[in-house]
Amino acid sequence: MKQESLTQHLVDLYAGNELSLELMEELEFDALQNAALAADMQSLRSVVHALQALPTPEFSEESNQRIRMKLFAGGMGADPSRSRASEPAFLQHYLPISG
Amino acid sequence: MSREPNDDLLLEKRYLNALSQGDSSALSGLYELYGERIFRYAYRMLGNRNDAEDATAETFLRVLRRSTELRADGAFRTWLFRITRNLCIDRMRQHKLLELPSDAHYASPEDRTALKVTVRQALSDLPMEYREPLVLCDLEDVSAKEAAEILKITVPALKSRLYRGRRALRDKLGGAFEKK
Numbered sequence: 001m002k003q004e005s006l007t008q009h010l011v012d013l014y015a016g017n018e019l020s021l022e023l024m025e026e027l028e029f030d031a032l033q034n035a036a037l038a039a040d041m042q043s044l045r046s047v048v049h050a051l052q053a054l055p056t057p058e059f060s061e062e063s064n065q066r067i068r069m070k071l072f073a074g075g076m077g078a079d080p081s082r083s084r085a086s087e088p089a090f091l092q093h094y095l096p097i098s099g
Numbered sequence: 100m101s102r103e104p105n106d107d108l109l110l111e112k113r114y115l116n117a118l119s120q121g122d123s124s125a126l127s128g129l130y131e132l133y134g135e136r137i138f139r140y141a142y143r144m145l146g147n148r149n150d151a152e153d154a155t156a157e158t159f160l161r162v163l164r165r166s167t168e169l170r171a172d173g174a175f176r177t178w179l180f181r182i183t184r185n186l187c188i189d190r191m192r193q194h195k196l197l198e199l200p201s202d203a204h205y206a207s208p209e210d211r212t213a214l215k216v217t218v219r220q221a222l223s224d225l226p227m228e229y230r231e232p233l234v235l236c237d238l239e240d241v242s243a244k245e246a247a248e249i250l251k252i253t254v255p256a257l258k259s260r261l262y263r264g265r266r267a268l269r270d271k272l273g274g275a276f277e278k279k
Contacts, residue, residue, distance in 0.1 A: 009262075012262035012265070012266075015262075015265060016261070016262075016265075043269055044265055044266065044269060047265050047268050047269045047272065048237060048265060050215075050218045050272075051218065051222070051233060051237045051238060051265075051268070052237055052238070053215070054215060054218060054219055054222075054238060055215065056139060057138070057139050057142035057143060057148075057151070059134075059135045059138050059139065063138065063148060063151075063152050064134070066152050067130070067134065067138070067152050067155050067156045067159075068127075068130070070152070070153075070156035070160075071126065071127070071130060071156055071159055071160065071163075074156070074160040074163065075123055075160070075163055076123055076124070076126045076127060076130075076159070076160075076163060077122065077123035077124035077126070077127075078124055078127075
């Protein structure tokens with residue numbers, strides 16, 4: 001029973017890539033003669049890989065803006081380094097003066 | 100251009116100092132540094148965009164409310180994740196979402212393969228004590244030490260939950276990962 005739980009712990013470490021190379025090779029060698037151990041190792045590692053392959057939630061510009069609006073409403077001051085500089089004079093548009 | 104972790108720490112220190120001296124605009128810098136990660140974490144915990152946006156905003160507003168107590172001692176990010184976690188748990192309790200599956204809006208078309216949907220579903224069906232370490236360590240790439248601090252448990256307890264969570268997830272996925 002003790003041996004069994006030790007092996008299970010090693011498989012857990014193997015799945016998370018937390019074993020030293022030497023121990024990993026030793027475990028993989030043991031798995032060559034033990035089909036149950038090999039299945040445990042492979043299936044658990046596949047679970048970790050499948051988890052890591054899940055898509056990352058998209059942080060859209062719309063979400064970013066909505067969060068910023070809430071922060072401003074909650075008292076966050078405007079960051080001067082992020083505020084839009086006023087446009088240079090030659091880009092400013094003037095309405096024609098009607099007579 | 101990507102920033103180095105040390106640059107982030109320097110910026111964090113500068114913003115925290117400014118915030119503690121009453122400069123509320125420094126919160127924008129902290130949001131710039133950590134907003135996306137906090138949003139992603141909240142989204143993975145809550146499973147929908149609106150709730151994740153609310154939790155993210157509320158996390159940073161709590162930083163603002165406690166701005167005079169902030170110290171740039173390197174533990175700020177952990178504290179930030181911890182606030183988000185508490186907010187997510189509160190929200191899940193309010194909405195009784197604890198066992199509800201996440202919405203499907205964050206999957207891009209090529210990600211809508213049966214396996215990924217199944218894995219995500221199985222993950223959201225796991226008890227919180229298993230789901231949280233998996234989200235932090237396997238999805239958000241947070242170190243075991245930091246994840247343990249966020250969850251207020253010891254590193255061995257975190258690892259035990261992580262390993263059990265992976266096995267529980269495999270059990271939920273049934274034969275999907277059986278050796279051929």
